[in-house]
Amino acid sequence: xxxxxxxxxxxxxxxxxxxxxDNQPFWDALRERKQLIVQECEACSTLVHPPRxxxxxxxAFEKTWRPMSGRGTVCSYVxxxxxxxxxxxGFTPFATVLVQLEEGPLVTTNLVDVSHDExxxxxxxxxxxxxxxxxxxxxxxRRA
Amino acid sequence: xxxxxRNRVAIVGVGETDYSRDSGRSEMMLALQAITxxxxxxxxxxxxxxxxxxxxxxxxxxxxxxxxxxxxxxxWFGDIxxxxxxxxxxxxxxxxAIVAGLANVIVIYRGMNGRSGARxxxxxVTGRRGQGGxxxxxxxxxxxxxxxxxxxxxxxxxxFGTTSRQFGHVAVSExxxxxxxxxxxxxxxxLTIEDxxxxxxxxxxxxxxxxxxxxxxxxxxxxxxxxxxRDLRQPPALIRAAAQAGYAKERAFVDTAAASLAPxxxxxxxxxxxxxxVAQIYDHFAPFVVFALEDxxxxxxxxxxxxxxxxxxxxxxxxxxxxxxxGHLSEAYLQGMNQLIEGVRQVRGQSxxxxxxxxxxxxxxxxxxGAILLERAS
Ligand SMILES: [Zn+2]
Numbered sequence: 001x002x003x004x005x006x007x008x009x010x011x012x013x014x015x016x017x018x019x020x021x022d023n024q025p026f027w028d029a030l031r032e033r034k035q036l037i038v039q040e041c042e043a044c045s046t047l048v049h050p051p052r053x054x055x056x057x058x059x060a061f062e063k064t065w066r067p068m069s070g071r072g073t074v075c076s077y078v079x080x081x082x083x084x085x086x087x088x089x090g091f092t093p094f095a096t097v098l099v100q101l102e103e104g105p106l107v108t109t110n111l112v113d114v115s116h117d118e119x120x121x122x123x124x125x126x127x128x129x130x131x132x133x134x135x136x137x138x139x140x141x142r143r144a
Numbered sequence: 145x146x147x148x149x150r151n152r153v154a155i156v157g158v159g160e161t162d163y164s165r166d167s168g169r170s171e172m173m174l175a176l177q178a179i180t181x182x183x184x185x186x187x188x189x190x191x192x193x194x195x196x197x198x199x200x201x202x203x204x205x206x207x208x209x210x211x212x213x214x215x216x217x218x219x220w221f222g223d224i225x226x227x228x229x230x231x232x233x234x235x236x237x238x239x240x241a242i243v244a245g246l247a248n249v250i251v252i253y254r255g256m257n258g259r260s261g262a263r264x265x266x267x268x269v270t271g272r273r274g275q276g277g278x279x280x281x282x283x284x285x286x287x288x289x290x291x292x293x294x295x296x297x298x299x300x301x302x303x304f305g306t307t308s309r310q311f312g313h314v315a316v317s318e319x320x321x322x323x324x325x326x327x328x329x330x331x332x333x334x335l336t337i338e339d340x341x342x343x344x345x346x347x348x349x350x351x352x353x354x355x356x357x358x359x360x361x362x363x364x365x366x367x368x369x370x371x372x373x374r375d376l377r378q379p380p381a382l383i384r385a386a387a388q389a390g391y392a393k394e395r396a397f398v399d400t401a402a403a404s405l406a407p408x409x410x411x412x413x414x415x416x417x418x419x420x421x422v423a424q425i426y427d428h429f430a431p432f433v434v435f436a437l438e439d440x441x442x443x444x445x446x447x448x449x450x451x452x453x454x455x456x457x458x459x460x461x462x463x464x465x466x467x468x469x470x471g472h473l474s475e476a477y478l479q480g481m482n483q484l485i486e487g488v489r490q491v492r493g494q495s496x497x498x499x500x501x502x503x504x505x506x507x508x509x510x511x512x513x514g515a516i517l518l519e520r521a522s
Contacts, residue, residue, distance in 0.1 A: 014283050014285055015283060018274045023279065075299065076299035076302070076397055078347050084266055086267075097284075110285065121302045
């Protein structure tokens, strides 16, 4: 298996997600409908992200998928300055952001059209579903 | 909380190799040099060893080690999965095995060419190529341990007002300790707050001097029952408590696992954090010393930064000296092993930054996922 992919647009060649049975609907919704969905426990309605077989609150295996509004705020962020993986070569400094969706779940992402030194905790953001390949569309965000 | 382990097992031998950036030796050789040094320190023959344990990420196998030592009967072996953070968990497992009578002389070891071989600071080594849970982090550039940890550090800085300059005081305090320790990588090389603040950003908010060393070296501990320990060469370091914690459930990117471990750990130990004389805290990144001080309850949340800034963790004048050998930042990065060794030295009275009248020596081996408390035998 290769460790990196070709750059797409202005994206560094980070590893692409490898969907599994547990999270395939998440990636399908992004690809087919440009929609961000989160696993919801059928028994206790807890939102669980990233997706997983069981609800950590009540232990249920039964789940549905709830569409998110796509709005949230920056909860935390890091800026990679040193290329500690070859995928970063030519792309540093580069910000990775943790967004808290208005429904609650935390999503790791990148911001489009926001410079690394403009990112701030509390910044309102919204989803930009960004197609990277035939299989993968990533949930990126932009300033709202 | 079970107190079944309390002071029934002791660490009776410690050993280490030199620390370097290019050992020129195999990891097997490093492990064996450390193990034989630890056994010599204890006064126990290699053939008497009947238990061997190491980190899952270690590249040597217990069977190969046994075949070198001339072990007669390897009755107990095993490694623990996660990453560098399993040192205390290994001590807990080994202690339980000795109390249960499953083994009598257990050696815990780590041999790693962490600089000239696989480097833990590099995404090629630690990355999971988008598999499993990494599908939700790696595509966005979180490729190494420091990426996720920096995310936590930033959020805690925001919530509690802790500053990078305060993290710098961790690095400077530890460097002062390393200046007393001839084994330390940074022995003879002072560090100032300005050096820290002006050092390059690796993954913001981590500056270069927030980050641990990458080290070639080996280390080992020898564990036996407290009863057996009385007749050996060194003063025993009794294991008063040893416990592990899997992860932090409550507040992702804020809590360390110590938030769940601490109540159970102090109950097992039967002492309060304020009674501890000296602490070694897993400092892969300096901010996590501050967070451990807070999450284990040595200080309140938000007080860790001011505490280190006021010199609280310095050997010279601090109320709780931390990482007295120089720690992972300034002595060596053996994934907790060199800090376990230093914890033992403190209760023996053999540290190069010896805390006077040291009775209780605490060691955290990573982000609150495991800790031990050592006690000087009376
Ligand atoms: Zn549930």
